[in-house]
Amino acid sequence: MLLVLNNKPILHRLPEWFPQARQELVVVSTRSALGATPFPRLSSSFRHLHLVDSLERPGLEEDLVALCRRTGVQRILSTGERDVLRAATLRERLGLPGQDLTCATAYRDKYTMKSLLTAAGIAVAPMRRLASPADLTAFAAEAGFPIVVKRRLSGGSHGVRVLWSSNALATFTADWTAGRTDAPDLAEAWVEGNFYHVNGLMRDGQIILAQPSYQPYSDWFSVAYDAPGMSGMLPDEHVMSPRLCDMAARVVAAMPAVPGICAFQAEFFHTPDDRLVVCEIACRAGGSYMVETHEDTLGVNLHGASLLGQAGRSDQVTFRPTGRRQGYARFPPAHGVLRRLPRHCPLPQTLAYTATGKEGRRYDPVTALGTSVAELVVSLTASDTAAELLAVEAWWESAVVWQDRRNAVPERFKSVHRLRQDTHERARYV
Known part of the structure; x- marks a missing residue:
């Protein structure tokens, strides 16, 4: 019996990864992850499905312990960043195999994480x-x-x-x-530099699959200044690709090994003096459209692979990279009134575009990642990923109209960002 703690819109895919889901999956999921599938249909796919408003609800841990004991759970699986520690705590309390609390803490506690990396000679802030x-x-x-x-x-x-x-x-x-x-x-x-991340799979402390990507603005800029949350996969021949993959392997090797196959996301700053400085690493799949775009590129769903790894079934994980590259953009609400929202994206590389914002509505500043007024997925074919993403940003800025906007990205950051691309990154491209 397997307990799945879930806050991702993947419930409809669990039977694909676990063909015996009706007999072996006990699922506790947030309501927001339910999606469009009616609850009765989803519920019939599992041994048990219970919905909660939040996996951080006070008292939920005791309820989960009782549920595990009542149903004979033998493994605990999780999908979200904040559930890594909860799952490890439950395993420890119940004496179950899997990632232990020491390992989970290293991947969640930023001070513990970066202390380990410093001891291994890896640069952090x-x-x-x-x-x-x-x-x-x-x-x-x-x-x-x-x-x-x-x-x-x-x-x-x-x-x-x-x-x-x-x-x-x-x-x-x-x-x-x-x-x-x-x-x-x-x-x-503060660390000045271009922002990159590497997503993929690791197994028992070694990377087995990795895809580096460039991100024009780190996540903080999307929260502080409503900068578009954009990411684009780098081609293998980009000068940064092998460096990022090598550094990600060093980071994973310096951390406690997660048993079996597990998704990871490692983030780095590339400084003007040509150093790679670790921002952080997580033992879960990335957010936003990271999983969807990487499934097309890597030939594996990172959530599904992690769940199988936590279930002790790493041998069932397969992947076949396609060579295609994708990028995405999530456009957060600005602090102001949305006057014009484009209903389609004319860029030729567009694969999917969704506009969810409401024209005429006043939006308050966001306090964390997650909220958006539009989202875009694009195909990447050029050698210059940064230029392709900047074209996306330019289109968005010309198409959307905000009134009384109060938290736009200051020009000094945008000009510095573009200057770095023109004189530093492109000059280093081979």
């Missing part, structure tokens, strides 16, 4: 654990500005703040002291 505003002030004196404050277990850039000056630091520490802001527990130095 200078950092400090925070217990008080005084710790943050001391770190700023050492690292200089800007500095990044966050929670060690945060995800989706939720709660991340960038302090650009001593005045910003003074305001933030005053708010922290007065309890007007959530207390951070980690500070990091």
Whole structure:
């Protein structure tokens, strides 16, 4: 018997990966992952299906322990970032095999993660654990500005703040002291550079499948400045592709080995002085359209592969890369009124475009990744992935109209970003 903790829209595919789903799958899923399939039809596909509003509901862990004991669960499987620790905790409490709490903590706790990487000689941003505003002030004196404050277990850039000056630091520490802001527990130095990520599969501490991609704006920019969340796969011949794959392999080797096959996502900054600095690594598939685009490219669904690996069935995972490359863009709402939203995308490389925003509606600033007013998937065929993504950004900026927009990407970031592409990355392309 297998317990699946799920918050992804993949319930309809579980019987594809687990042909005996009606006999062996006990599924606890968020309601938001239900999708368009009626609950009765989905429910009949599993031994048991239970829907919850959130997998972080207080008291859910005790309910899950009771459910596991009642149904004779032998393995616990999860799909989401925040469920990695919960699944490991349940395994430990019930004495079940799989990723243990030490390994899960290394992949979720940013301080633990980066301490391990530092010990292995892998570059990460200078950092400090925070217990008080005084710790943050001391770190700023050492690292200089800007500095990044966050929670060690945060995800989706939720709660991340960038302090650009001593005045910003003074305001933030005053708010922290007065309890007007959530207390951070980690500070990091700002790392300037182009942003990349590598997605794929690892097995017992070694990478077996990897696809590097370029991302014009890191996730924080999408939350802080409503920058489009864009990503595009690099061709094998790009100068950064082997470097990123090699560095990802070093990172995985430095971390505790996840048993069996498991998806991973590793993020890197490529600095102007030509260093690769690790942002972070996760032992789960990437979000947004990462899984869908990579399934077409790699010939395997990263969620499905991870679930089979956690079930002890890594030998059932197969993949066949196609050589095709894709990219995507998620356009978050700006802080303002949406006056014009394009209903189709005329770019010739468009594979899918969906507009969900409402014209005439005033949108508040987003606080984490996830919300969008439109989404786009494109085919990539040129050698210059950055140029293809910049064409997507240019189209969007010319097609969408916001009134009273308050949080657009400052021109200094956009000009720096484009300058880096023109003079640094393209100059290094072979």
